[in-house]
Amino acid sequence: MMKVTSLPADDNSCGWFHLSRPRKPKPAHEGHSTARWVIVGAGFTGLAAARQLALNFPNVEVVLVEAQEVGLGPSGRNAGFAIDLPHDIGAEDYIGDIALAKSSLKLNLAGQSILRDLVDQHGIDCQMKACGKYQAAVEDRGIAVLEAYRRGLDKLEQPYQMIEQDELPNHLGTHFYRKALYTPGAVLLQPSALVKGLADHLPANVTLYERTPILEVEYGAKTVLKHANGSITADNLILANNSFGMRFGFLKGRMLPIYTYGSITRQLTSEEQAQLGGKPYWGAIPADPFGTTVRRTPDNRLLIRNSFSFNPDGRSDSRYNERFIRRHKASFDKRFPMLPNVNFEYTWGGALAMTRNHNGFFGELAPNVYGALGCNGLGVTRGTVTGQLLADWLAGQRDERIDFLLNAPGPNSNPPQPFLSLGVNANLKWGQYRAGRES
Structure with a gap:
């Protein structure tokens, strides 16, 4: 029996969660039960795995366990980009090996397609817009990144448009950027609304338990998951809880729980919308990975997302919210000086499950224990498609995408503590400083 030493504990200030449709959480698990399939983690990966297992095994109960409320965790806290294109920041042209890039593109496109179909099928109100994305630059370094990425996109034969400084206000309203x-x-969406909607439209043979953090695990011929009010015995366990998979005894020292932070404004008035100008909704990511992501949402709010912290226990720390809201306001004021009276309504942090080599894990962790872990910032699309493909593989299916994931090298090992924290924190601090005006 091993204890789970750190449990999810996200702050309660996520704007996406509070601005999306309220829902009644499913009851927590009580008593002692058994199931053929048990999935831990009801984010994009876990929801996709549960849905597909239920379809592949229609006469079998699939149990999905979530430590918090659905939509409150990392899947509901990102910037709301369902990204299609690969973006390898370690490669000179940001595409790298063309065969790997094409495989990644296929996976991301499949994730988008799955989500679009589910949103259409169930009428999920999540502000989904297939409007593309801008990658915007201010500094010379950032413009060099755009030029390199353009060369990579040419190699990958993907469409793009380079937009110069004088044209950008017609797109984004702001005069801040030099090139994009x-x-x-890319598809933009309200992530918490999407996760909630997916959870409310699972197949009938999926049983979802919320507010059921697992405290102890016993591995063997069957896996026993213990919580405060009972236990669940699983013939097969699937971990879809990203960096918390390390707390269940797997991939120890191979994932990095990196938190990034977002703030969203109140709704803009009609007069403020006219002062801003530009398109009615859009999303812009920074050319520098440590810069600022900005979105204008369909309900006329502006999102600022930047700043990073390394939280080794994977848990939120409200002190960072208080510290970074000042940085968010400075970033907002630089971009939107025409909106001096617009303040933030919510500020929150959200975890990314990063790995040093940007590879996640897919497959068998131990006998009768499986996982799809480490989405490296692509949780919306990559989490969705890997969750579904894991369920297909467990049902005996194979295709080129499954083979690609099974044959991937998996996450690298991290250095030991305290060198890990020292190195990661120094890298984050230097990266944010070097981003300059992109921040």
């Missing part, structure tokens, strides 16, 4: 690379394939 627009790619049409």
Whole structure:
């Protein structure tokens, strides 16, 4: 029997969660039960795995366990980009090996397609817009990144448009940026609304338990998951809880729980919308990975997302929210000086499950224990498709995408503590400083 030494504990200030449709959480698990399939983690990966297992095994109960409320965790806290294109920041042209890039593109496109179909099928109100994304630059370094990425997109034969400084206000309203690379394939959405909607439209043979953190695990021929009010015995366990998979005894020292932080404004008035100008909704990511992501939402709010912290226990720390809201306001004021009276309504942090080599894990962790872990900032699309493909593989299916994931090298090992924290924190601090005006 091993104890789970750190449990999810996200702050309660996530704007996406509070601005999305309220829902009644499913009851927590009580007593002692058994199931053929048990999934831990009801984010994009876990929801996709549960849905597909239920379809592949229609006469079998699939149990999905979530430590918090659905939509409150990391899947509901990101910037709301369902990204299609690969973006390898370690490669000179940000594409790298063309065969790997094409495989990644296929996976991301499949994740988008799955989500679009589910949103259409169930009428999920999550502000989904297939409007593409801008990658915007201010500094010379950032413009060099855009030029390199353009060369990579040419190699990958993907469409794009390079937009110059004088044209950008017609797109984004702001005069802040010098250049942007627009790619049409990204989908923007309200992430917490999407996660809630997916959870409320699971197949009938999926049983979802919320507010059921697992405290102890016993591995063997069957896996026993113990919580405060009972236990669940699983013939097969699937971990879809990203960096918390390390707390269940797997991939120890191979994932990095990196938190990034977002703030969202109140709704803009009609007069403020006219002062801003530009398109009615859009999303811009920074050319520098440590810069600021900005969105204008369909309900006329502005999102600022930047700043990072390394939280080794994977848990939120409200002190960072208080510290970074000042940085968010400075970033907002630089970009939107025409909106001096617009303040933030919510500020929150959200975890990314990063790995040093940007590879996640897919497959068998131990006998009768499986996982799809480490989405490296692509949780919306990559989490969705890997969750579904894991369920297909467990049902005996194979295709080129499953083979690609099974044959991937998996996450690298991290250095030991305290060198890990020292190195990660120094890298985050230096990266944010070097981003300059992109921050």
